[in-house]
Each structure stands twice: as C-alpha cells, then as structure tokens.
Amino acid sequence: MEGLIDRSGEGLKRIQGIVKDLRDFARLDSGGLCEIDPNDCLRSTVNIIAGRAEQQGVEVALDLAPLPPITCDPGKVNQVLLNLLTNALDACPDGGKITLRTRAVAGGVEIHVIDTGHGIDPAIRDKVFDPFFTTKPVGKGTGLGLSISYGIVREHGGEIAVESVPGQGTRFTVSLPSAPRGAVPPPNRAIPMSKYKRT
Numbered sequence: 001m002e003g004l005i006d007r008s009g010e011g012l013k014r015i016q017g018i019v020k021d022l023r024d025f026a027r028l029d030s031g032g033l034c035e036i037d038p039n040d041c042l043r044s045t046v047n048i049i050a051g052r053a054e055q056q057g058v059e060v061a062l063d064l065a066p067l068p069p070i071t072c073d074p075g076k077v078n079q080v081l082l083n084l085l086t087n088a089l090d091a092c093p094d095g096g097k098i099t100l101r102t103r104a105v106a107g108g109v110e111i112h113v114i115d116t117g118h119g120i121d122p123a124i125r126d127k128v129f130d131p132f133f134t135t136k137p138v139g140k141g142t143g144l145g146l147s148i149s150y151g152i153v154r155e156h157g158g159e160i161a162v163e164s165v166p167g168q169g170t171r172f173t174v175s176l177p178s179a180p181r182g183a184v185p186p187p188n189r190a191i192p193m194s195k196y197k198r199t
C-alpha cells in the first residue's frame with residue numbers, strides 16, 4: 001500500500017509537470033506582445049517533443065547562450081519553434097541529433113534548429129516555405145508549418161533562413177529583433193515564462 005501511494009504521488013507530480021509545460025507552451029493565459037527570454041520558449045517547446053524524440057532515438061542537445069529579453073508574441077514564437085522541431089524530427093526517422101542553438105546578435109537574437117536528418121533536395125529548396133508544399137504522405141504533412149512560421153517571423157520583423165545538405169542535415173535559422181518595429185517594449189525586465197506581465 002505504501003509503495004502504491006508513493007508511486008501515485010510521483011505520477012501526480014509528473015502530471016503536474018506536463019500540465020505546466022503545456023500551459024507555458026500554449027500560453028493559455030496570454031496573447032499579444034510581452035517581453036520574454038527566447039531560451040524559455042525553447043525549453044518549453046523541447047519538453048513538448050521530448051517523448052517523441054526519445055521514441056525515435058533522436059538526441060536533442062541544447063546549446064543556449066545568455067540572451068537579451070525580446071518583445072514578441074510568445075505563443076506564436078512557440079508555434080514556430082514547434083513547427084521547426086517537428087520537421088527536424090520528421091527528417092530523422094531512424095535516430096540522429098537535433099541541436100538547438102541560441103546566440104545574441106546585434107539588435108536581437110538568433111535561434112538555430114539543426115538536424116542530422118535526410119536534408120532537403122536543392123530542387124525543392126525554394127518551395128519549402130510555400131503554403132501546402134509538402135513531401136510527406138497525406139495525413140502526415142499539411143505543408144503549412146513553414147509558411148505559417150514564415151508569416152509569424154516576418155510579423156515580428158525577423159527572418160527565417162534554411163541551409164541543407166542532402167543526406168547530412170538541415171539548419172533553420174530564425175532571427176528575431178529585440179522588438180518588432182513600432183512595438184512599445186514593456187518596462188519590466190525578462191521574467192520567467194510563467195510569470196510574465198502582459199503589455
């Protein structure tokens with residue numbers, strides 16, 4: 001009986017953690033611009049895909065540099081990161097490695113999603129951001145992930161770029177400015193995802 005109660009307690013803690021991750025990720029309590037640390041966005045997105053990565057035998061490595069806070073819509077930025085991570089996992093069906101790297105750059109931040117997957121054929125490289133372009137089977141791919149991500153990044157005044165070597169892997173680079181043009185940065189400093197203040 002004691003063992004059962006202990007294990008139930010552990011189970012409940014895990015559920016609590018999963019619900020917190022999902023809330024952080026979906027920003028259920030948010031909407032609109034606020035100031036965040038992009039590394040927090042990456043960490044909560046990684047938690048969402050960790051189970052699938054483990055199932056596929058894909059190692060997810062974090063190489064996160066200290067970043068200045070950025071003003072963005074965190075729910076949308078999380079959506080971009082989830083799209084890129086899901087694509088990276090799709091490209092590594094038989095295991096591999098995904099590296100998430102962040103760097104502070106002049107005027108903002110750079111986020112790299114690097115995979116050791118099958119890569120992108122140069123013949124279709126220019127099409128991957130097109131709406132409904134997909135190389136995945138019906139029911140798996142919608143072809144909307146990258147076009148939506150492109151829209152979100154542009155809305156934030158940022159850029160998204162891709163480099164790929166077929167058979168070796170792919171790197172997506174998202175550059176985001178400290179604040180979208182015209183956005184009034186909130187007065188508060190960067191605070192944890194769970195405790196941000198709405199602007």
Ligand SMILES: Nc1ncnc2c1ncn2[C@@H]1O[C@H](COP(=O)(O)OP(=O)(O)O)[C@@H](O)[C@H]1O
Pocket residue numbers: 083087088091115117118119120128129133134135136140141142143144145146147170
């Ligand atoms: N990391 C990646 N490695 C290889 N190919 C990729 C990667 N990311 C995107 N692609 C290619 O770009 C296409 C479009 O991606 P996306 O817009 O997310 O749609 P979907 O994932 O539904 O196919 C994919 O079908 C795939 O061919």
Ligand SMILES: [Mg+2]
Pocket residue numbers: 083086087144145146
């Ligand atoms: Mg996709």
